[in-house]
Amino acid sequence: MTTLSVTRQYQFPKIGTYNNLVLTEGQVPPPRANEVLLKVHAVSLQFRDLMVSRGLYGVPMPDNLIPCSDMAGEIVAIGEDVKNWKVGDRVCPNFATDHIHGPTNPAIQKSSLGAQSHGVLTQYKVVPAHSLVAIPEHLSYEEASTLPCAALTAYNALNGPVPIKAGDYVLVLGTGGVSMRVFCAALQFAVAAGAIVIATSSSDEKLKIALKLGAKHVVNYNKTPQWDEEIKNITKGVGVDHVIEDKGDSNLVLPLIRNAVTLRGIQIGSVAQFEDMNRLITANPSVTRPVVDKVFAFEKAIEAYAHLESQKHVGKVVIRVA
Secondary structure: OOOOOEEEEEEEOOOOOHHHOEEEEEEOOOOOOOEEEEEEEEEEOOHHHHHHHHOOOOOOOOOOEOOOOEEEEEEEEEOOOOOOOOOOOEEEEOOEOOOOOOOOOHHHHOOEEOOOEOOOOEOEEEEEHHHEEEOOOOOOHHHHOOHHHHHHHHHHHHOOOOOOOOOOEEEEOOOOOOOHHHHHHHHHHHHHOOOEEEEEEOOHHHHHHHHHHOOOEEEEOOOOOOHHHHHHHHOOOOOOOEEEOOOOOOOOHHHHHHOOOOOOOOOOOOHHHHHHHHHHHHHOHHHHOOOEEEEEEHHHHHHHHHHHHHOOOOOEEEEEOO
């Protein structure tokens, strides 16, 4: 077994702003019987990481929190009871390490990385072996680091009680900085399933990207204030089969009842769903490759947070660790 003693890691000695991040050294614990030790190659950021840094996430967090939940890396050591993984395997741990299958619950939520428990903005990380999913072979570590949260959320949203099917109309709303990766992933997965995608944005440049990713129709909601009527026209008055939206709307009760619509909240997804998503990505490599906006060096993590906060990115913001 590989023996490592020290890791460089980012921590929050004080919550309030990402500028409080400090690069420190910590001890690397050996993996226990059912755990693995990962060498972290890449970490992707998400809006949750900004909320955590500002103290706005609303959950109890450990002192001197190591942030971030989404990573890709390789196994460098395994516990004595681990049978399905080997040193050198390229993997991602799931967002909530104990969410293996089925619905989530408060106990599972406590295993969420980067808030309820220490995260992955570190050179080495020990995780349970049951949390791991193999990285699709054609993806780089930087690309694979974008999968655990935004991509899996999009996949879960499209494959709920009424799964997406070929020919469905899928409406993907908004391409602001907060939702851009969910937007891109949902669009790509819908295209891979044979659906007809309609994308909205206030930015013509981002709509050009949506067309490049496979959207059949795009609507600039600033230029077309009655964008809902335009979507009805596109669908010949029928409406869409699936809507992907991550901002929330408090005035939906009557429209939901009137149109017999199902509204479903999404809390990322399970290891089983992650594996299913990766099979889709592997089967459709040309249309599901993750969109990465910019890659920062490990020592530039604060700059990466600032770029995320600017909302100028189109795609994921990634920190290269290894």
